[in-house]
Amino acid sequence: MSTDRLAGETPPGQEAAPATAEARTPDDAAGPGGAEAPDSAAGPESASAPEGAAASGEGATGREEGAETAGAEAETAGAEASASGAEADAVGSGEETGTPSSGAESATPASGADAANPGAANGSPAPGPETGTPSPGAETAAPASGAAAANPGAAKANPPSGSAKATADALAAAVRAVESGERSAASFFNDAPRPARPAAPAAQPAKGAPQGGPQAGPTGPGPEVARQRTVQETGGPARPEGPAGGATGPAAAAPAATGPAPAPRPAVRALPGVEGVRQVLAAGGAPETLAEKTAEILGERAAEALGEDPWLLLGVPGVRPEQADGFARALLGPACGPGDERRAQALVGWLLEQAALAGHSALEAAALRAALAQRSVPDPDDALQAAIADGAVLVFQDAIDEPGGRARPATGDDEEEQPVRVLLGLDRFAMAEESVADGLARLLNTFEAVAEPTQDTAAPAEDGEAEADGPASGESTAGGEAADESTAAGDARVADGDTSGESPATTTPAADTPTTGIPTDHDTAPHPARPSATAWEAVAAAAPSPSAAELIRATAHSGLVAHTGAEAARAEPAALIAAARSLGLRAFGATHTENGRRRLAAHLTDSAADATATGSPDPATAAVTVSGLLSGREGPGRDADGALALDLLVVLDAPQLDLETAALLVESLTDGTRLVLSGDPGVLWSAGPGRLFADLLAARFCPQVASRTPDFGPIGELVSGIGIGELSQVEAPGKEVVIVPVRDAGEAVHRTVQLVADSVPRAFGVPAEHTQVITVGHGGAAGTRALNTALKERLNPGPGRFGGFDPGDRVAYTPAPGRTVPGTVTGADAAGLHLDCDGSALVVPREQVGTGAVRHGWALTAHQAAGTRWPAAVVVLPGDATGGLTRAWVYTAFSRGERHLSVVQGADQALARAVSEVPVKERTTRLRSLLQQSVQSGGEPTAAD
Numbered sequence: 048m049s050t051d052r053l054a055g056e057t058p059p060g061q062e063a064a065p066a067t068a069e070a071r072t073p074d075d076a077a078g079p080g081g082a083e084a085p086d087s088a089a090g091p092e093s094a095s096a097p098e099g100a101a102a103s104g105e106g107a108t109g110r111e112e113g114a115e116t117a118g119a120e121a122e123t124a125g126a127e128a129s130a131s132g133a134e135a136d137a138v139g140s141g142e143e144t145g146t147p148s149s150g151a152e153s154a155t156p157a158s159g160a161d162a163a164n165p166g167a168a169n170g171s172p173a174p175g176p177e178t179g180t181p182s183p184g185a186e187t188a189a190p191a192s193g194a195a196a197a198n199p200g201a202a203k204a205n206p207p208s209g210s211a212k213a214t215a216d217a218l219a220a221a222v223r224a225v226e227s228g229e230r231s232a233a234s235f236f237n238d239a240p241r242p243a244r245p246a247a248p249a250a251q252p253a254k255g256a257p258q259g260g261p262q263a264g265p266t267g268p269g270p271e272v273a274r275q276r277t278v279q280e281t282g283g284p285a286r287p288e289g290p291a292g293g294a295t296g297p298a299a300a301a302p303a304a305t306g307p308a309p310a311p312r313p314a315v316r317a318l319p320g321v322e323g324v325r326q327v328l329a330a331g332g333a334p335e336t337l338a339e340k341t342a343e344i345l346g347e348r349a350a351e352a353l354g355e356d357p358w359l360l361l362g363v364p365g366v367r368p369e370q371a372d373g374f375a376r377a378l379l380g381p382a383c384g385p386g387d388e389r390r391a392q393a394l395v396g397w398l399l400e401q402a403a404l405a406g407h408s409a410l411e412a413a414a415l416r417a418a419l420a421q422r423s424v425p426d427p428d429d430a431l432q433a434a435i436a437d438g439a440v441l442v443f444q445d446a447i448d449e450p451g452g453r454a455r456p457a458t459g460d461d462e463e464e465q466p467v468r469v470l471l472g473l474d475r476f477a478m479a480e481e482s483v484a485d486g487l488a489r490l491l492n493t494f495e496a497v498a499e500p501t502q503d504t505a506a507p508a509e510d511g512e513a514e515a516d517g518p519a520s521g522e523s524t525a526g527g528e529a530a531d532e533s534t535a536a537g538d539a540r541v542a543d544g545d546t547s548g549e550s551p552a553t554t555t556p557a558a559d560t561p562t563t564g565i566p567t568d569h570d571t572a573p574h575p576a577r578p579s580a581t582a583w584e585a586v587a588a589a590a591p592s593p594s595a596a597e598l599i600r601a602t603a604h605s606g607l608v609a610h611t612g613a614e615a616a617r618a619e620p621a622a623l624i625a626a627a628r629s630l631g632l633r634a635f636g637a638t639h640t641e642n643g644r645r646r647l648a649a650h651l652t653d654s655a656a657d658a659t660a661t662g663s664p665d666p667a668t669a670a671v672t673v674s675g676l677l678s679g680r681e682g683p684g685r686d687a688d689g690a691l692a693l694d695l696l697v698v699l700d701a702p703q704l705d706l707e708t709a710a711l712l713v714e715s716l717t718d719g720t721r722l723v724l725s726g727d728p729g730v731l732w733s734a735g736p737g738r739l740f741a742d743l744l745a746a747r748f749c750p751q752v753a754s755r756t757p758d759f760g761p762i763g764e765l766v767s768g769i770g771i772g773e774l775s776q777v778e779a780p781g782k783e784v785v786i787v788p789v790r791d792a793g794e795a796v797h798r799t800v801q802l803v804a805d806s807v808p809r810a811f812g813v814p815a816e817h818t819q820v821i822t823v824g825h826g827g828a829a830g831t832r833a834l835n836t837a838l839k840e841r842l843n844p845g846p847g848r849f850g851g852f853d854p855g856d857r858v859a860y861t862p863a864p865g866r867t868v869p870g871t872v873t874g875a876d877a878a879g880l881h882l883d884c885d886g887s888a889l890v891v892p893r894e895q896v897g898t899g900a901v902r903h904g905w906a907l908t909a910h911q912a913a914g915t916r917w918p919a920a921v922v923v924l925p926g927d928a929t930g931g932l933t934r935a936w937v938y939t940a941f942s943r944g945e946r947h948l949s950v951v952q953g954a955d956q957a958l959a960r961a962v963s964e965v966p967v968k969e970r971t972t973r974l975r976s977l978l979q980q981s982v983q984s985g986g987e988p989t990a991a992d
Contacts, residue, residue: 324350331357337366340363345359354378357379358372358394371393375390386426390424394424395415395431399415402736407736407971408972409443410971411971412431431471441473479709480737487749576694592619606719607723607749608724608751609724609751610751610753611726611728612725613767621636621651635683639699639914640915642916646916652667676712688717694721702731703733704739705737707735709737774958787949795923795953798951803815804841819943829953831902831906849880852875871883879891879892880896919949920943924950926953926955928954929954935967937961
């Protein structure tokens with residue numbers, strides 16, 4: 048492979064060009080006010096987070112017509128909130144999230160003037176009938192609503208005012224009521240409904256006036272009191288100090304207008320249902336095609352709500368702030384202005400949604416404040432405080448990492464304050480992140496370690512459970528008790544899986560056959576097979592590679608294991624699954640895509656060929672997809688309690704797990720289930736918010752097994768070098784790697800079509816339908832749209848009579864955000880578009896085709912291609928998309944070809960710079976801190992002993 052255009056000095060930092068791949072470009076659908084609606088929002092491969100925040104994601108991508116996400120589709124407003132593991136309240140109330148450990152942050156909602164936070168007096172919510180207990184140290188947070196937000200971490204330096212004193216008394220009374228059992232914690236969140244917002248800004252009372260509502264009263268702190276609280280008092284962003292008198296700008300200097308307020312336009316009398324929404328949209332100049340999606344998001348009273356608050360239209364995917372502003376001006380007339388409270392609240396939610404599309408689960412308060420200011424919000428601090436009080440945004444304090452990359456451990460010394468950063472996030476992402484952290488800690492803490500030989504075997508563990516020495520204290524735990532946190536901490540330190548000298552447990556059933564176990568006083572469900580230490584060591588010794596043996600041993604001793612490796616290392620999880628099934632365990636492997644499932648099934652067939660027992664007539668049935676497993680279409684199904692009926696789950700392609708999917712998956716695993724997260728840490732992160740696998744590895748929360756199995760061949764050698772930041776020359780005698788230099792985007796499109804249609808089939812015998820084109824984004828002169836148009840004209844010309852598609856067209860179907868299913872069009876009828884997806888027939892409803900759930904698929908983005916491999920790949924690097932290049936993007940794109948890789952190189956030295964200097968586009972998340980706090984809190988009791 049020639050590297051003349053792959054190496055050399057890199058020019059100064061280059062900015063993303065306007066036509067960056069996957070940059071936002073107009074769609075066919077018109078936006079409100081007659082303007083064209085662009086791609087709904089830049090996704091993880093695309094545009095940056097809100098103005099003032101660091102850009103995140105792995106390239107530049109967009110979700111077209113409000114349905115298809117950029118490169119890998121991220122969750123949007125109106126998407127179903129993920130399961131949080133503890134039946135989280137609709138507003139994310141803290142008492143149902145769990146009881147945090149000492150020093151953990153907790154924030155709960157306050158309803159009306161006397162909304163009491165049960166944990167405000169002592170810094171943590173009081174346990175009650177509905178209170179769950181997450182992993183120690185886990186943060187919990189929930190919104191505050193009403194006149195002021197009560198925070199358990201309130202500073203004591205300032206003397207309380209009379210109204211604040213009344214609130215504090217109410218909080219203390221609430222704590223006593225919950226602790227005594229007189230009332231449940233949940234009852235405090237259902238007493239006072241939130242006051243409705245005013246219909247028009249002209250009718251809004253002046254600042255400081257008491258707000259009306261069923262439960263509002265003069266005893267609660269006024270809005271000024273709430274806004275003047277500091278970060279330590281409210282957990283939210285502190286307002287910057289201004290001149291004397293408290294004025295912070297022109298908006299604060301003018302408390303009220305001196306002249307008469309302009310009269311709002313008469314409200315539109317809307318019809319019920321979708322027709323009413325269509326009527327309101329037409330009155331505001333918005334396209335009526337948004338009616339169904341708007342009604343779905345806003346609910347039954349969508350027309351009425353939209354008429355009262357036109358900026359609710361921002362919650363519809365594809366609508367931009369300037370379009371919502373035009374819609375509001377058309378409905379409200381002169382009463383509409385940039386300082387409208389409803390506009391500010393809608394912008395806060397929209398900015399956080401855009402941040403989620405870029406991969407962030409939260410944003411720093413300063414970044415969000417700056418983004419609001421750039422959107423002409425006169426007082427961003429007031430907007431943030433109102434959003435926090437209204438429950439639309441949650442506030443968190445996240446420990447700042449030390450220079451070494453580790454979060455500073457909690458010392459318990461009140462005199463030494465730990466530096467923190469204030470984060471703001473949407474409740475569904477916050478609950479998903481906390482649910483993942485709690486669920487992973489639960490799997491570690493409830494894991495029953497395999498029995499080790501003990502000196503005293505006279506007294507077997509009661510209830511038929513195996514004895515296990517406590518790794519820290521040396522004391523054994525009774526089988527009838529839950530696993531101690533110190534045991535989990537010790538299990539997490541078993542990194543090498545040394546099992547020398549182990550013998551079978553004397554109290555466990557036979558290792559080869561599943562058993563029903565002996566019911567205990569707290570568990571009457573049948574127990575799965577519990578192989579002995581000797582049985583685990585026997586299958587590890589028979590493993591096909593040293594890395595596979597190490598993974599088997601680590602899994603035998605821990606309920607949670609992280610495994611890293613490239614494509615060749617996928618054989619190691621397959622060997623683990625085959626070994627576990629031979630021991631009688633219900634073991635399954637889940638992948639991100641159908642293509643990945645087939646590759647895993649092939650490895651399972653090979654691994655089970657030499658095994659004495661597989662636990663199934665066909666070992667390939669143990670390979671499923673994550674979506675199929677959660678939906679019940681694939682895998683073992685669920686037990687009577689709703690948990691997945693398995694003993695070991697290995698998740699491959701773990702970097703593609705977004706927070707909400709991971710939360711659903713972890714909460715579907717019962718206590719004691721073994722979970723192995725396996726993946727290549729060099730590939731792109733998930734399309735949705737979060738970076739679960741990277742955070743898990745960085746937190747060192749569980750045993751980690753790094754594969755020592757390399758990827759062979761020229762492509763494997765090239766990709767391995769990219770993974771460590773080196774773009775080196777590789778020998779490719781069979782032209783496995785070919786570099787095609789181009790001068791501009793037009794030439795890049797021409798050469799790409801030539802490669803797919805002629806050169807690759809002729810030289811390597813790979814037909815065009817088995818060659819995948821990968822580019823940086825959807826937009827631009829060499830993005831997926833331009834490439835797919837050129838490839839269709841050459842490979843399958845036609846009029847596009849089925850919604851723009853013809854039989855034989857290659858397409859990419861997006862059934863859910865973050866998932867891309869490649870397929871081929873076979874026809875269409877009244878039911879929808881018929882596809883052949885890897886041999887499975889699929890019908891896409893007509894309405895989904897119209898909203899952009901189906902695209903042409905000859906060319907994809909790297910996020911869409913993640914988790915899938917093709918015999919040949921053509922990677923297009925146009926010069927106008929260099930701003931979207933990172934090491935992770937290049938690593939992912941270059942590793943998609945199995946036999947051949949062609950690189951259409953127009954990025955010049957920007958490619959080498961991206962590989963060596965730009966590892967990833969960072970994301971703001973909380974999971975790493977939550978996991979580290981869990982480890983620190985879990986170790987405290989042992990240290991005290």
